[in-house]
Amino acid sequence: MTSVPTRSPEVVRNDYETQLNQHWEAKTNDDINLLLGKADGLYHHHYAVGDFNRHVLAAPPDQRQRLILNEMHRMESEQVALIHDGLGDLSPSARVLDAGSGRGGTSFMVHDRFGCRVDGVNFCEHHLAFSQELAARRDCADSVRFHYANMVATPFPNASFQYVVTNETTMYVDLFEAFAEFSRLLEPGGRYVLVTWCQNDAVTAPGTSPEVDAINTHYVCHIHPRSTYFRALAANGLVPSTVRDLTAEAMPYWELRSHSDLSTGVETPFLDGYRLNRLNYLVIVAEKAKTTERATS
Numbered sequence: 561m562t563s564v565p566t567r568s569p570e571v572v573r574n575d576y577e578t579q580l581n582q583h584w585e586a587k588t589n590d591d592i593n594l595l596l597g598k599a600d601g602l603y604h605h606h607y608a609v610g611d612f613n614r615h616v617l618a619a620p621p622d623q624r625q626r627l628i629l630n631e632m633h634r635m636e637s638e639q640v641a642l643i644h645d646g647l648g649d650l651s652p653s654a655r656v657l658d659a660g661s662g663r664g665g666t667s668f669m670v671h672d673r674f675g676c677r678v679d680g681v682n683f684c685e686h687h688l689a690f691s692q693e694l695a696a697r698r699d700c701a702d703s704v705r706f707h708y709a710n711m712v713a714t715p716f717p718n719a720s721f722q723y724v725v726t727n728e729t730t731m732y733v734d735l736f737e738a739f740a741e742f743s744r745l746l747e748p749g750g751r752y753v754l755v756t757w758c759q760n761d762a763v764t765a766p767g768t769s770p771e772v773d774a775i776n777t778h779y780v781c782h783i784h785p786r787s788t789y790f791r792a793l794a795a796n797g798l799v800p801s802t803v804r805d806l807t808a809e810a811m812p813y814w815e816l817r818s819h820s821d822l823s824t825g826v827e828t829p830f831l832d833g834y835r836l837n838r839l840n841y842l843v844i845v846a847e848k849a850k851t852t853e854r855a856t857s
């Protein structure tokens with residue numbers, strides 16, 4: 561049973577969000593995602609870190625493409641360990657928000673790992689219907705709920721979550737607006753786990769990387785400078801405890817994907833961006849400050 565309202569101006573709020581929504585609503589025959597998830601019902605809209613099994617490239621021609629897709633799917637699923645590890649020792653009674661939940665892959669894997677309740681938010685209607693149906697089929701619809709909502713303006717009360725995660729979704733939002741919302745939603749001491757690709761403004765000025773421009777055009781997104789993440793976290797009382805730069809580890813996935821018949825053309829700018837260190841792959845864990853008041857001595 562699915563419950564997806566039709567497009568609302570309170571959720572899709574402006575010209576950019578309308579353009580973005582239309583992009584995702586139109587992306588329904590994305591075999592590069594749909595074929596990967598078929599075997600186990602985990603559909604991802606993120607990439608991966610770590611090496612691939614190099615033997616697949618030497619596989620017999622009649623098996624090679626299938627093995628490449630299997631390997632990409634293994635890697636995308638294993639990427640969710642970055643989120644699991646960032647969440648740490650999570651109690652089954654905790655509530656987790658998955659902001660920008662796609663077709664549900666990360667939400668299901670967080671629930672499966674910790675037994676906790678997960679709320680996913682997304683404004684793409686076919687993604688939402690798809691993930692709600694999967695939740696019913698996976699028999700976890702009471703615990704893993706997907707909501708038609710804008711991830712920077714959600715319907716949830718203040719301090720209603722102990723954890724927020726974003727798995728490669730923050731290139732679609734204004735970071736100050738998004739982190740203000742996540743900070744509002746988190747209990748004091750709550751944790752935000754963020755996996756993202758970003759523009760390395762330590763080596764190139766914003767707006768000067770053709771690779772970043774090409775990816776932005778491909779996905780209708782805005783890749784943010786690395787430093788903006790930290791400014792926006794600090795501005796919203798979200799204090800980083802872990803920062804991991806996995807740029808080198810993010811490359812093999814794209815190398816493998818460039819050998820797939822389903823490659824989409826975005827492989828080259830990702831590979832070039834990472835190789836030139838203009839694009840970074842980061843994992844950040846941050847805690848919401850228990851108080852934002854400054855101590856007076």
Ligand code: GPP
Nearest residue numbers: 592593604605606660662728729779
């Ligand atoms: C693309 O993944 C993912 C993003 C641009 C990040 C945000 C995604 C959300 C659903 C919020 P993809 O798996 O759709 O790309 P591709 O089709 O190229 O594999």
Ligand code: MG
Nearest residue numbers: 592593604605
């Ligand atoms: Mg994909």
